[in-house]
Each structure stands twice: as structure tokens, then as C-alpha cells.
Amino acid sequence: MRPSMASTRASSSSSFDLLRPRLLSPSPISLYVLLLLAFSTAVFFFSHRQIGQVSHQPFFSEAPPKLLDEHLWDSSHGYGLHQCIKPTHRYEAPRDWNRYLTVRSNGGLNQMRTGICDMVAVARIMNATLVIPELDKRSFWQDSSAFSDIFDEKHFIKALQGDVRIVRQLPKELESLPRARKHFTSWASMRYYEEVSHLWKEHKVIHVPKSDSRLANNDLPIDIQRLRCRALYHALQFSAPIQDLGKKLVERLKSHGRYIALHLRYEKDMLSFTGCTYGLNDTEAEMLTALRESTKHWKLKKINSTEQRMGGSCPLTPKEVGIFLQALGYPPSTYIYIAAGEIFGGESYLSDLRSRFSNLVFKESLATAEELKKFSSHASQAAAIDYIISVESDVFVPSYTGNMARAVEGHRRYLGHRKTINPDRKGLVELFDKIEKGELKEDSTLSSLVIRMHKSRQGAPRKRYGSLPGMKGRNRLRTEESFYENPFPECICHNQKH
Template sequence: MVLPKFEVAAYWNESSGFADVFDVDYFIEQTRGYVEVVKDLPAEIASREPFKVDCSKRKGHFDYVETVLPALLEHQYISLTPAMNQRRDRNPAYAKASYCQGCYSALRLNKNVESKAVELLQAIPKPFLSLHLRFEPDMVAYSRCSYTGLSSKSMDSIEAARREGRKVLTGDAARLWRNRGKCPLTPSETAFILQALGIPTNTNIYLAAGDGLMELEGFTSVYKNTYTKSSLLTHEAFENMHGNTKAALDYYVSVNSDAYVATFFGNMDKMVTAMRTMQGLQRTLVLSRRAFANYTAAGLAGQQLAKAMWDAHREEYVRGRGSALPEYCFCEFKL
């Protein structure tokens, strides 16, 4: 296997690579015996284009044995698109063990990033809750959801981030999409749900969020002890960081937080919740956008809505593990 590459897109303005975040030599050493990892392509195939295998979730559910293995055997050299959501229960035991080793034992931040992460973690008042809040312009634009009550500045930012083919849904399509839980929670909606769950407003909260978070005052006006990377790190250190480095800091802090709450279940949330589970850490919760959308669509508000949201999260909140975590764990398989 060639050293992994990060998914990049022009609108992220991101150019950092695997080695800018992770300890490459450690990754190679820890995966030895499971799979051979090389830093660069062998010379005999470096000039060839790999056969691309699209494993993205929009292509439907499939497994690697049926889809990827035949392509690898036929073409010898393939590249895979990200596939965080694909099933792995039918993979052979050795493949599950290798996947577990690569995801949870072999990934370690490089020394430079880890030192910044430790510095950031130490600067946060304890105990604290790490909140992965997603309400950046590109996130909202990509969701195709419409919102009322946003500032003109936020609306302009969303429109500027909207790309061709991502028009706002309207009518029944918009209603069904929102009721399926596809629309990001606003900061004020997030604050409301946290209050409904009984999380005190004086809780120390670290915002694990990307640049350009909109409508943040809707959250910080309720939860005033809120901290961010930019408020805890020096201006120079923060401004010189790649986007992936900032995300790595959020990941490190979130894994090591006293509690973790996610408003969206994206790739980072999958990694954090899984790693916290692997380390035996509880107090991990993914908020239900679907429940909030359905209850508000039914006309619930105020205390009625708060009670409904508590009921929707009661089991996961008490247990400390969101239901989005898998019932089985492929890490139970060892070589």
C-alpha cells in the first residue's frame, strides 16, 4: 500500500499531506506484518495512472471483497475514494485486524502537531466538553438546506460557498430532506438541545469547529465559557496552520475531552467516537438532527420541545454512547 493521501478539494484551499499531520515512520512500523506500506510508488508503476474504484456512499452499499478485490487482481494498481460508510462485516478476519491496526494503533500525530495539541489541551479549563459544531458556509451550502432568521452576512457567505448543482431544495423535497436529519443544526439550536439535556450553561466547552463558523453568538450567548483554537493559541501559531493541522488538533482534544458531543456525524465524528470507545471513554453523544427536525415540524417548541429532545436522547445520554456506533467491532479480530 502506498502511503495514504488526504482527500482534497479546491474550495478547501488545502495542500497539506499525510506527513504534515501523522508520524509516517510510526505508521509504517505499526502496520508491518499486516500490510507493506511504502512512501512512494515503485518506479515500474510510477508513470501509470491507477484504476480508480469509487467506493463513495453515493454508489450504494457494497463490500470490498465483491467490489475492490476483483479490480485489484485485474489491474494490480488501483486507487480508492474515501469509503468511511461501507460495510466490513463480510471482510476476512485478517482484513478486519489490519483495518483496526491501521485506524486505531498505527495513527499517531507527528511530534510537531502533537506538541501543539498537548499545548492546546493543557490550556482548556477542566473539566470540559468538546463540541463538534458544524455550521460553516460550505457545510450549509453543501447541505442544500434553507434557513430563516440568519444574518445577511451569513446568507451572503452561504451563497458565495454554493457550487454548481447544489441549489437549495424547496417544497416537499426540502421538507423530506430536513425531516431525514440532513440539515446541520444552527448554533442556537445546538445550545437549546444541550440545555434540554441538562448540560449546565456554565460548562467549559471547547468548540471543535472549522474556520468561519456562522451565527456563533447564538451559542456563546447561552454557553459563555466557550473556547476555540484561535482564542487559546497565539495568533501567529494559529494563522500559520494548515486546515488539516487544525482538524488534527480538534481530533486530539476531542478524544481526550471529558465529554464529546457531535452535531453532525461526519468522518471526524466517526473517528472520535470510535477512538473514545476503543479507549473505554464514555460520555460520547451524537445529537439527533432528525428528531429535532421532526419535532419542530410537528409544531413543538419551548418546554414541550425540550422534553421531546430529552426523551429522544435519554438512552444514549445515560449510556454515554451514541446509537450511531456499530453493534459489532471489527477490532475483536486479531492476527
């Protein structure tokens, strides 16, 4: 038995010895599998760590669509600010004065709107009864609309009854009496109106031929400033037909998602007034120059169009607006409502903007012919519809800083600082010229430059700008930011509501 057992042990030992080298030296396939397993494990832990890091980082161009949408569309949500327009405890009820202010409001829709609100405040300061203003029928737009055609007259009178007495017309016994015709000083102070009140000693009626910019932007009592806000944002509502159509068109736009309201000031009157002829042919440029020189109240005669454009004093062209919005990141499918009158040159100048953003919408394409019929020959009523759609838009972009742009921006600030992008026209022109010369391409580099340039130009809260440096005398008042463009801080407050 021993030899047999010995033989078996030898056999077992021999088998073990044969197996030993295979365990200690794995085959190439086994080694590959082990390496692959180790690599996969390392990648898993590395990826898991990276995901944890990325989830806490701010988004950039690679961000998910939802974050990108927030970047493009979302406004400030108020920044913790609130409307504050109630009178202070020192504010007294108006007296029933037997003295009257009659007013002729001049200019386009928004020039008249802010002018009317100035005259409400002036009537309060001068302890006068305000007669419903007569609207301008001789401006460039030749609109025959009366006050009640554009505004809710009954609401206007009632909403301000605790501030100023307002009547529809002069009492009959005063109609034949001589009136003091007075051109009030532009951007006048409280003290100025207290001084001119001596006119009441000899007259019961003072007639004001112009209503625009009759009050200073700054250094007025807070109760007067808040009265201006109550007048503009609450009392001076548009008439029911305008309100109804405006709301309908906003709903139709919203049914497609979020939209931009573009105040495209590429219209004949604006190009003529500013002397901006860049991109136009000789015949068009000569026509606009002739129009400016034949219009009495457009005092600027000799204008260097190139200097105007380089200084940022020209409206952006439709093509430039397209490049601008594309560089900011808005997709080609974005709905853009054109808040404007007839665009100069029509489709020939709109085609480039349309090639970038195919969903361009006008009143005429959004409303039916029947809905627009009663407004078609009244420019101010049509402009009121544009105003409503612009105020309610997700993003408002003006191509030029005019009365409409300032009024809409101020209203959007008052409603919670809704997103309003003000193009840096001077900075953009430099970029556009580089593109034209082939020194810059419409790519990510341009996009980065444009986004950085407009980071602080999107309607965030700030106090009104003062006058430009070096300005003296009354000229400095002209360069101050309009109260109606930014009613902060008098009508917009921190913390609690007023």
C-alpha cells in the same frame, strides 16, 4: 394529744385534697408542653424513616450536585468491554510482493484518514505493496499538506510492517511504466478485490484515484476488520507538532474542569452542501445556493430547505445547540470547546449560544498566535487538533453527522465508550418549532422531553446498524452504519482482552 393529731391529719388530708385536682387536670401550659414533646418525637421517627428510604432511591432533579454531575458527565466505564485487535491464529505474515498500489486520498481530513485505512486493508487483500498515499489538495479546503505534515510517516510504516509492506515512493525502475488506473467500487466485498487482482497479470502498478469508502462495512473476514482498526487507531498517528499542541490544549481545558467538545458544523460548506438556510436572511441563502450549484461534486441542486430541516437533515444552529444543552441540564458555567472551522455569520449567530454558555472556547482563544502560526493556513492540520481535543473531551456532541462526527464517535467507542451525545435532530426540530410558536416553554417540561428523547443516544455499546428497511441492491450498502463509526463487535470484545 389526740385532738392535736386529729387536727394535723385533717390538715394534711385537706392539703392533699387541694392538690389532687391539679395533678389530675394539668394546666394549659403543661398540656402544650406535652403535646409539643409528642409531636417532636413523631417527626423525628418519621424523618429518620424517610432518610433511610431516600438514600436507596434513584436521583432526580432534586439530587445532590455530585449525583447530578455523574448523570451529566460520566461515561460507561467500558461496560466490561475491551479492545480486541490482535490477528487470529490464521493470519499470515505479508509477502514481499513486487506489485504496488498508488493512491490519491480524497476529501477532508477524516474522509482521507478512513480512506487510507481502507487502502491498507485493500493492499493486504490484493497482496500488494502500498505506496504512501498522496493527500487531496483540491478539495473545498485547498490544503497543500503532504502526508508527513499531518501524520507520523515513520510510525505508520513500522506499525503495519507485520500486515502490509509500505514504502514512501515507487522504485525508480517502475516510475515510467504504465499504470492501471482503477476506480474501485464503493463498499466492495472481499470477493470483489480477489476478482480485480487479475490486473496484476499485465501491470505492476495500480493507481487508485479515490480512497474513501472502498470497503464494505460488514461481512468481511475478522482479520481484515481488525487490520482496519490497527491502522486507524494505532498506526495512523498525527505528526509530532500536531500531537504536542493537541495535548497542550487538552491540558489547558482540563485545568478548568470537565468540558464538552462541540462539533458545530455551522460552516459555509456544510450549509451550502445540505441546502439548509433556516434562520438566514435572503442574501445569505442565495449565496449558499450559488456556491452549491457551482461546485461540481455537490450533485444535489434543487433542495427544499424546510423539508431538509423537518427531516433532521440539517445541522443544528448555534441557538438550537444552546437550547439543547441547557435542556439536558448542563450549567451556564460549562466550558464548551468549539471544534469547527469558521462559523457562518460569526458572532451574529454565535451570540445566542454564548448568552447561555459564556465559556465558549476556540483554538484561537486557547492557544497563542505563535502556537497556531504553522497550522493557520492548513485546514486539515487544524482539523487534526480539533480531532484530538474532541476524542479526549469528557462529552462529545456533534451538531451534524458528518465524517468528523462519525470518526470521533467510533474512536471514543473504541477507547471505552466515552460519553457521546448524538442529538435527535428530527425530534428536536419539532420541539424548537413549538417553542417558536409559543406552544412550549424552555422549562422543566422541555428538559424532561429532551432528556427522555436522548436516553439511548449517549454512546452506550451496541452493534452496528444495518441498512435502512426497504433498500435493495447496492443502495442498501450506502445506508449501513460506517464501520469506523462503530467498530463493535469486531474490534471491541467482551470479557478478556485480545
